[in-house]
Amino acid sequence: MNELTRSMVLWCPDWPVRAHALQHPELDGDAPLALIDKGEVFACSAAARAAGVARGLRVREAQARCPALAVVAYDAALDARLFEPVLAAIEQLVPGVQPIRPGLFALRTRGPARYYGGEQPLAATLIAALGSVGVPDARAGAADGPFAAQLAVQATSAESAVLLVPPGSTSEFLAGQSVEAVGDVGFAELCRRLGLSTLGSLAGFGEDELATRFGALGLRVHALVTGRDAETVVSRPAAAQLERSIAFDDGVDRVDQLAFAIRATADEVVAALIAAHLVCTAVTVTMETEGETSVRTWLHPRWFTAADLVDRVRWQLHGVGGALGLSSPVLRVTLTPESVDSVHHHEEGLWGDAPDERVHHALSRVQSMLGHEGVVTARVGGGRLLDEREVLVPWGDPVPAEIAGAAKGPWPGALPDPLPATVFRQRLAVSVADSSGEPVLMDGSGALTGDPAVLVVGAITAVVIAWAGPWPVIERWWDAAAARGVQRLSLIDEVGTAWLLVFEGGAWAAEARYD
Amino acid sequence: MTSAFELLPVERAAADLERVRELNARVRSLQRITLAGSAVEGSPVLPTLPDLQTLLPGGGLQPGGVYSVIGSTSLLMGLLAGPSAAGLWCAVVGVPWFGAEAASRLGIDLSRLVLVPSPGSAWLAVVAALADALRVVAVRPASRVSETDAARLRARLRQHDAALIAFGEWPGATARLSVAHSAWQGMGQGHGYPRERVVTVRAEVRGVARQGEWAVA
Numbered sequence: 231m232n233e234l235t236r237s238m239v240l241w242c243p244d245w246p247v248r249a250h251a252l253q254h255p256e257l258d259g260d261a262p263l264a265l266i267d268k269g270e271v272f273a274c275s276a277a278a279r280a281a282g283v284a285r286g287l288r289v290r291e292a293q294a295r296c297p298a299l300a301v302v303a304y305d306a307a308l309d310a311r312l313f314e315p316v317l318a319a320i321e322q323l324v325p326g327v328q329p330i331r332p333g334l335f336a337l338r339t340r341g342p343a344r345y346y347g348g349e350q351p352l353a354a355t356l357i358a359a360l361g362s363v364g365v366p367d368a369r370a371g372a373a374d375g376p377f378a379a380q381l382a383v384q385a386t387s388a389e390s391a392v393l394l395v396p397p398g399s400t401s402e403f404l405a406g407q408s409v410e411a412v413g414d415v416g417f418a419e420l421c422r423r424l425g426l427s428t429l430g431s432l433a434g435f436g437e438d439e440l441a442t443r444f445g446a447l448g449l450r451v452h453a454l455v456t457g458r459d460a461e462t463v464v465s466r467p468a469a470a471q472l473e474r475s476i477a478f479d480d481g482v483d484r485v486d487q488l489a490f491a492i493r494a495t496a497d498e499v500v501a502a503l504i505a506a507h508l509v510c511t512a513v514t515v516t517m518e519t520e521g522e523t524s525v526r527t528w529l530h531p532r533w534f535t536a537a538d539l540v541d542r543v544r545w546q547l548h549g550v551g552g553a554l555g556l557s558s559p560v561l562r563v564t565l566t567p568e569s570v571d572s573v574h575h576h577e578e579g580l581w582g583d584a585p586d587e588r589v590h591h592a593l594s595r596v597q598s599m600l601g602h603e604g605v606v607t608a609r610v611g612g613g614r615l616l617d618e619r620e621v622l623v624p625w626g627d628p629v630p631a632e633i634a635g636a637a638k639g640p641w642p643g644a645l646p647d648p649l650p651a652t653v654f655r656q657r658l659a660v661s662v663a664d665s666s667g668e669p670v671l672m673d674g675s676g677a678l679t680g681d682p683a684v685l686v687v688g689a690i691t692a693v694v695i696a697w698a699g700p701w702p703v704i705e706r707w708w709d710a711a712a713a714r715g716v717q718r719l720s721l722i723d724e725v726g727t728a729w730l731l732v733f734e735g736g737a738w739a740a741e742a743r744y745d
Numbered sequence: 746m747t748s749a750f751e752l753l754p755v756e757r758a759a760a761d762l763e764r765v766r767e768l769n770a771r772v773r774s775l776q777r778i779t780l781a782g783s784a785v786e787g788s789p790v791l792p793t794l795p796d797l798q799t800l801l802p803g804g805g806l807q808p809g810g811v812y813s814v815i816g817s818t819s820l821l822m823g824l825l826a827g828p829s830a831a832g833l834w835c836a837v838v839g840v841p842w843f844g845a846e847a848a849s850r851l852g853i854d855l856s857r858l859v860l861v862p863s864p865g866s867a868w869l870a871v872v873a874a875l876a877d878a879l880r881v882v883a884v885r886p887a888s889r890v891s892e893t894d895a896a897r898l899r900a901r902l903r904q905h906d907a908a909l910i911a912f913g914e915w916p917g918a919t920a921r922l923s924v925a926h927s928a929w930q931g932m933g934q935g936h937g938y939p940r941e942r943v944v945t946v947r948a949e950v951r952g953v954a955r956q957g958e959w960a961v962a
Contacts (some may be wrong), residue, residue: 588877588878589834589859589878589879591878592874592875592877592878592879593859593875593878595874596861596871596874596875599867599870599871599874600861600864600865600867600871604861604863604864605859605860605861606859606860606861606862607855607856607858607859607860608843608845608848608855608858608860609845609855610845610846610849610855616844616846619846620844620845620846622860622862625859646938646940647850648847648850648939648940648941648942648961649844649846649847649850650844650847651817651818651819651821651822651843651844651847651848652818652842652843652844653842653843653844653847654842655841655842681934681935696929696932696933696934696937697932697934697935698932698933698935698936698937698938698939699935720932720938720939722929722932722939725926725927726924726926726927726928726929726944727927728927728929728932728939728942742844743818744819744927744939744942745816745817745818745819745924
């Protein structure tokens with residue numbers, strides 16, 4: 231039988247709200263605030279809760295209950311990022327911390343409790359430590375196994391912040407907990423309908439009975455309710471502080487100077503990652519000047535090297551302030567690795583990858599010459615007009631997920647095969663005339679005023695030998711603001727070049743050419 | 746019992762043959778660098794569309810070759826389609842009007858196609874950088890190419906076994922391709938739509954012109 235791991239779980243209540251407050255210290259911490267995820271309240275501040283706002287409410291209902299409520303979109307990355315220093319502070323005191331989710335973490339008590347002279351002093355020490363890093367109302371719970379410890383910490387209150395379930399009595403403690411604690415909504419609902427509302431009532435069943443009825447879930451539930459949870463605290467690898475920043479006292483206003491100065495910092499970031507056996511696939515670059523801050527997260531198709539980081543800083547500067555730099559000198563640059571992964575997952579295959587690696591290097595080099603948007607790959611998306619159908623994705627950025635769905639269509643009114651090879655990004659103004667030289671236009675009923683005989687493109691006049699159309703392409707007729715209606719006309723001139731013209735706003739323009 | 750790592754005689758022979766081939770390839774590449782002029786006859790060509798093979802010297806796009814395409818984006822795509830469909834990476838530099846959807850219908854794999862729509866004055870440097878890693882690079886020269894630059898780029902192409910397709914005139918091109926005529930099916934006076942197209946391609950190789958037909962899929 232498994233030895234149970236005596237575990238302690240610490241909880242920072244309302245962590246998302248606290249993280250938001252830490253990120254925006256200028257905001258009033260006591261004002262009612264709700265973080266919204268997918269149109270529902272994800273977390274709310276104490277003031278908001280006092281006014282009746284609760285997790286899971288629709289935004290509108292929450293605002294009706296508390297008119298002064300400030301509503302902010304929930305940012306999971308921010309949550310996780312700001313929790314990192316908190317964990318680091320705890321790791322100064324006890325080794326082997328397992329983060330469960332931002333705001334909640336577990337640790338083994340055996341060693342630390344002996345060191346601090348018992349679980350009660352250990353809990354007090356950790357709560358005090360959390361208080362010093364900006365979490366004044368942390369709670370602690372301990373029990374045999376992390377599952378029970380997590381339930382224990384949820385049973386604490388603001389008045390009694392610590393609940394220690396004595397060793398050996400975890401089964402009794404669990405017996406009083408409701409079935410929702412298992413964490414499976416469907417299972418909990420079913421149990422309630424069967425008249426089983428507490429974990430204790432489930433504990434009466436044998437392992438095989440639960441397994442027959444619920445399969446693998448039943449086995450797990452049995453292990454949990456009988457206090458034989460095989461789960462143990464898995465400590466995370468020693469956290470490394472990965473963020474690096476560089477400050478310029480006098481400010482730097484030239485891109486090349488900045489790129490030169492940032493190189494050492496970029497090297498440090500990469501060295502810290504390597505030391506932790508990590509690679510970074512997303513990085514946030516924060517640039518501060520007098521009064522303005524530019525923040526952007528960059529992704530990388532493989533992982534960032536120091537040179538890549540320098541490039542991202544440079545591109546961000548180009549994007550913000552034109553070719554020469556920001557409007558005022560840069561005072562501080564911070565590089566924050568956002569998503570890191572174990573280096574083992576990114577090790578090059580023994581045989582493969584080499585050609586693509588070379589391609590990537592070459593493209594990165596071109597990107598460092600022309601900027602991030604200078605090198606693109608094309609994807610076919612949805613739409614009827616040709617330039618809409620092409621989506622250009624900068625090299626290294628992920629392809630937007632909605633493109634694949636939109637490409638499937640159907641798009642009635644889109645062109646049939648073959649498609650024109652030349653698609654004018656900016657339409658070319660042209661004019662069409664009939665055999666007597668009169669301009670051919672569209673009348674009110676959508677018919678041509680004459681048969682096209684001559685096409686004039688700039689200084690070139692071509693004789694039309696075949697033509698077809700017009701075909702209307704009408705989009706979003708249900709939305710007056712976005713509605714768009716054009717008429718398409720195909721022409722073939724005497725050298726065999728076919729043209730695709732559109733009539734919009736009373737004039738012809740070339741959309742594409744089959745050349 | 747023999748060790749698992751010991752090679753059978755057959756395998757050893759195969760390995761030796763591979764080594765000989767490798768050395769041959771190196772000798773050839775060294776020769777190519779020292780011998781100015783056209784690519785060595787008989788060197789393997791890049792995969793090319795069958796209709797265009799007959800028009801090109803050596804029966805296809807040659808590594809190290811420069812092909813000049815005049816005036817037709819479709820023809821440019823036709824030259825890229827063969828190598829791309831065979832899994833090679835291609836790049837198109839300085840052609841902002843390149844219709845990617847038409848390219849994919851012609852058999853170009855968009856996931857291995859890189860576009861650099863507006864390289865500006867740095868286009869030659871961009872092409873040189875891309876030629877190091879990509880096998881086929883197409884470029885519209887934004888300015889006149891000097892003989893020196895062309896020769897330098899050509900040496901680089903030979904070194905990396907890459908082919909260049911210039912969308913416009915290029916000094917000393919291996920072949921110069923243009924569209925002599927296109928015949929369309931499916932469209933009349935006011936009815937139908939442009940359905941099928943047969944292009945008469947004109948290829949000039951060292952002053953000798955040839956014509957061939959290409960049915961655009």
